Amino acid sequence: MASKVSVKETLIMSIRTLKSNKLRSLLTMLGIVIGNASVITLVGVGKGAQNLASNQLSNLGANVLFIVPGNNDTRRRGVAFPKNLVLKDAEAIKEQVPSVKRVAPQISSSEVVQYKSKSFSSSILGITPNFLQVRSFDIANGRFITKEDLKSARNVAVIGSDLNKDLFMRNQAIGKKLRIKDQSFEIIGIMEPKGAVFGNNQDKNVYIPLNTMVNRISGKDPTYGISLSFISIEALNEQSINKAKFQITNLLRQRHKITKDDDFAVRSQKDALNIVSNITGGLTLMLAAIGGISLIVGGIGIMNIMLVSVSERTEEIGLRKALGARSSDILIQFLIESLILSILGGLIGTLVGVSSVGAVALITPLPAQIGAKVIMLTVSLSGSIGLVFGVLPARRAARLDPIVALRSL
Structure with a gap:
């Protein structure tokens, strides 16, 4: 009769397994680290560009309107102002x-x-x-x-x-x-x-x-x-x-x-700020999307390594099933391993990303910054990616026939 394995025992086994393959675990996390760091750094730089533009516009003066010659069409076509x-x-x-x-x-x-x-x-x-x-x-x-x-x-x-x-x-x-x-x-x-x-x-x-x-x-x-x-x-x-x-x-x-x-245009400080906010907001979104692609690539890396791990651990899976482990226990163990890799990689990437944003703000005139909400969202996203991309390897491991697996012993 299959015995139920506690979550604590599964967690301990997952950690031991990852520790026994330290180099592989580190290389697997690297994709998530780079992805997380990229998202936080690029969003921080985009936010810094928005802050810089806002600060510069505030220097124009309070309650100020600007009248310039030429209309929007001449400005778009680069025609010399009348x-x-x-x-x-x-x-x-x-x-x-x-x-x-x-x-x-x-x-x-x-x-x-x-x-x-x-x-x-x-x-x-x-x-x-x-x-x-x-x-x-x-x-x-x-x-x-x-x-x-x-x-x-x-x-x-x-x-x-x-x-x-x-x-x-x-x-x-x-x-x-x-x-x-x-x-x-x-x-x-x-x-x-x-x-x-x-x-x-x-x-x-x-x-x-x-x-x-x-x-x-x-x-x-x-x-x-x-x-x-x-x-x-x-x-x-x-x-x-x-x-x-x-x-x-x-x-x-x-x-x-x-x-x-x-043949003229009247612009307020608020008009200019809205235009700049739209541009920098779009830039920040684009940079976040680029960083998000890095996270997805990291998730694919986790999936590939976990699939290789399933192939290498066929005997282990077969033995555990023969001793009474259920398919759900195997599934949960592989998912936990994926989660540990992605969350740990996300935390390390967050530390690297926040440090990079601080370095940009310190070294360059760009007032780069990152909010706690973005950090929490990025870490949560990296964990979710580990869970999503760990499902396929975990299901494959859970579906292994113990008799077939034990034949390779």
């Missing part, structure tokens, strides 16, 4: 849109900045005094551009913190002269570090009065006059953002005499 967003548009928005608090028109150009024998390529931004408040920038040393600087088109400049280090090292930059094109500019201020936005390091920018930019650097457009790169708008508060967006769109459509497609 020059129909002009200074008078910015002035009209300030005067006629009640939900707007401040307006900061801007002209951008890439130029070589020189100080003595040193030269660097930098973004030159022609701005107005409102830029500081609208974009939530701060001054570290000196002062910012004033209304008098703007009105008189003075050759003064405020530089970013990184550019200050590149040009002057530890020397005092205030009062020094730097050259942009053939013009000399006096440095009146240094910005607090702000960081990068979409790959553009804002700490290497040079800020000069808008009128100076037009008169000395960019010039006027013969058709449109003072063409702007874009306009930054600060709404009265967070609740006014949608209202301001609607009012600005209607005003510019009237000013530009638009009857069909807009």
Whole structure:
């Protein structure tokens, strides 16, 4: 009569069996270790990319809208932006849109900045005094551009913190002269570090009065006059953002005499964040899927090794059945062996993956991170894979005829 084998006894036998084949067990677990580590690392990196983008967007300023020339179609086709967003548009928005608090028109150009024998390529931004408040920038040393600087088109400049280090090292930059094109500019201020936005390091920018930019650097457009790169708008508060967006769109459509497609786009920080979140979310999902494939490959490895183990342990299975072990006991033992391999491999892979995410966050600018839910889900998934891929070998072992198995003794 078949005697019932306790789960504890089965577990002890499974552990002994795995210990007796340490190298094989380690190689079997390797696939799960790599799969688990891949999932956690790739998801952590994807989450880090999402965090980095969110942090950069938060640097754009609070309650801010951005008006850029060109519509979505021109951006998709890579067509050069039209020059129909002009200074008078910015002035009209300030005067006629009640939900707007401040307006900061801007002209951008890439130029070589020189100080003595040193030269660097930098973004030159022609701005107005409102830029500081609208974009939530701060001054570290000196002062910012004033209304008098703007009105008189003075050759003064405020530089970013990184550019200050590149040009002057530890020397005092205030009062020094730097050259942009053939013009000399006096440095009146240094910005607090702000960081990068979409790959553009804002700490290497040079800020000069808008009128100076037009008169000395960019010039006027013969058709449109003072063409702007874009306009930054600060709404009265967070609740006014949608209202301001609607009012600005209607005003510019009237000013530009638009009857069909807009020749401009109004974007909020939230719009940009949603776009970036969708992109990075899709990237994270794709990376998780790639890691998941590694887990499945690890599961197939477990199944292959367990099938080989069944073939090698035919005599053992036959002997146990002859001594009274039931098919269910054999089935449970092989499933437990698969579970032990997959769960242990999952835990080791989790440790490796979490360490990799920490290393990425420590060594690179990417704020990679991984949540407890993802870790628990990954470990559970690796255990499930061991169970699923261990079923076939376990069933094959359980179905062995003890008489046939004992003939090989």
